[in-house]
Amino acid sequence: MSKKLQRIRDLQHFGEEGGVVPVIDVASTSTFLDPEDMSRTFRGELQGCYLYSRHSNPTVQMFGRKMAALEGTEAALGVASGMAAISCALEKCVEAGDHIICHSVVYGGTYALLQNLFPRRGVQVSFVNFDTLADLEAHVKPSTRVVYIETMSNPMLNVAPFETLQQFKVKHPKIKIIVDNTFAPLLASPVDFGADVIVHSCTKFISGSSDLIAGAICSSSDFIESLIDVNHGPVMLTGPVMDPRVAHELYLRLDHLHIRMRAHSERALELARALEKQHIHVIYPGLESHPHHARARRYFGDDFGFGGMLAIELGTPERALKLARALQDNKFGLYAVSLGFSRTLISCPAVSTSSEIPEVDQRKISLTPGLLRISVGYTGDASIQVERFLEAFRSL
Ligand code: PLP
Numbered sequence: 001m002s003k004k005l006q007r008i009r010d011l012q013h014f015g016e017e018g019g020v021v022p023v024i025d026v027a028s029t030s031t032f033l034d035p036e037d038m039s040r041t042f043r044g045e046l047q048g049c050y051l052y053s054r055h056s057n058p059t060v061q062m063f064g065r066k067m068a069a070l071e072g073t074e075a076a077l078g079v080a081s082g083m084a085a086i087s088c089a090l091e092k093c094v095e096a097g098d099h100i101i102c103h104s105v106v107y108g109g110t111y112a113l114l115q116n117l118f119p120r121r122g123v124q125v126s127f128v129n130f131d132t133l134a135d136l137e138a139h140v141k142p143s144t145r146v147v148y149i150e151t152m153s154n155p156m157l158n159v160a161p162f163e164t165l166q167q168f169k170v171k172h173p174k175i176k177i178i179v180d181n182t183f184a185p186l187l188a189s190p191v192d193f194g195a196d197v198i199v200h201s202c203t204k205f206i207s208g209s210s211d212l213i214a215g216a217i218c219s220s221s222d223f224i225e226s227l228i229d230v231n232h233g234p235v236m237l238t239g240p241v242m243d244p245r246v247a248h249e250l251y252l253r254l255d256h257l258h259i260r261m262r263a264h265s266e267r268a269l270e271l272a273r274a275l276e277k278q279h280i281h282v283i284y285p286g287l288e289s290h291p292h293h294a295r296a297r298r299y300f301g302d303d304f305g306f307g308g309m310l311a312i313e314l315g316t317p318e319r320a321l322k323l324a325r326a327l328q329d330n331k332f333g334l335y336a337v338s339l340g341f342s343r344t345l346i347s348c349p350a351v352s353t354s355s356e357i358p359e360v361d362q363r364k365i366s367l368t369p370g371l372l373r374i375s376v377g378y379t380g381d382a383s384i385q386v387e388r389f390l391e392a393f394r395s396l
Contacts, residue, residue: 008255314371
């Protein structure tokens with residue numbers, strides 16, 4: 001059984017009267033019994049005091065401790081969204097004149113952030129389709145501060161070359177490796193391969209209910225502290241903090257994340273196998289036909305499967321949208337962006353969540369308008385769901 005699960009389980013916070021569930025501390029500001037302590041906190045001479053909820057909040061910190069247990073980092077901070085996690089983590093690592101290497105297959109919002117906003121601040125970004133150490137090192141400059149990658153890329157489901165990142169870290173210890181682990185919570189432990197910072201969109205599998213927007217940054221205590229520094233902290237100064245009510249919800253949901261991840265993985269594997277049998281072009285890291293299957297086996301272990309995301313190549317946008325409509329009509333799933341929901345969500349990334357990537361670059365990463373991304377839910381009967389899919393497919 002995974003050590004991560006035990007770490008999460010062993011963290012226990014009680015309610016005020018011994019309740020088995022902790023209370024939510026909604027206060028936006030906290031009292032200082034000694035006024036001098038407030039000045040010392042602002043001067044950075046006193047740590048650990050609750051000041052103001054944009055700086056720190058007991059319930060958000062409690063959620064942070066559970067996220068740190070999940071990722072095996074010293075600390076973690078809940079923030080308002082996945083994009084807040086990505087932009088604040090990056091902001092902390094670079095300044096004007098610096099350079100970021102970003103893997104060329106990333107979520108469209110991340111691509112747009114790095115392509116459109118960071119260059120305006122004088123930060124140069126190279127999008128690189130790296131696999132080997134040589135691929136990566138060919139793009140390193142004296143100004144490189146960050147290598148950024150997703151564990152399982154959105155939407156192509158490439159698995160990050162963690163061993164390459166590990167070798168890279170040994171040779172370039174000062175360059176920070178930031179990994180977006182949104183698609184693979186519990187499955188992968190990027191920190192074991194030298195990642196310095198792990199970011200999550202908790203909107204997805206960690207929430208599991210498509211009912212809130214949230215994010216988290218997991219890293220060393222120093223890095224997390226630096227995010228809320230009153231003079232230089234990007235979370236403190238740009239303000240995308242997590243609401244304590246959301247932190248409380250997510251704190252509780254982390255207790256059943258493992259059950260949900262296993263259910264997503266089982267359903268996704270079953271569907272992927274059934275589709276492959278019908279000669280449908282399916283992309284799923286759990287299939288032997290996936291180019292990174294061996295890698296996925298090495299990194300993910302046996303506990304939680306290969307995740308809940310799969311993609312299908314339909315050849316043309318017309319066929320993709322026709323199938324999406326038929327799948328929705330046939331009650332197989334809902335045509336909606338996002339992922340990690342208990343129900344199945346279907347989208348066409350080229351014209352939605354990856355549309356920020358210009359067509360010419362989409363082609364370079366083999367992202368076609370005929371690709372449908374499916375976040376496989378676990379509600380309903382698995383065999384009926386497979387049958388509904390095949391029925392819709394036959395109607396094409
Ligand atoms: N990272 C990945 C891999 C995503 O797919 C998304 C959103 O789809 C994000 C980050 C952004 O998360 P959020 O919508 O919570 O800001």
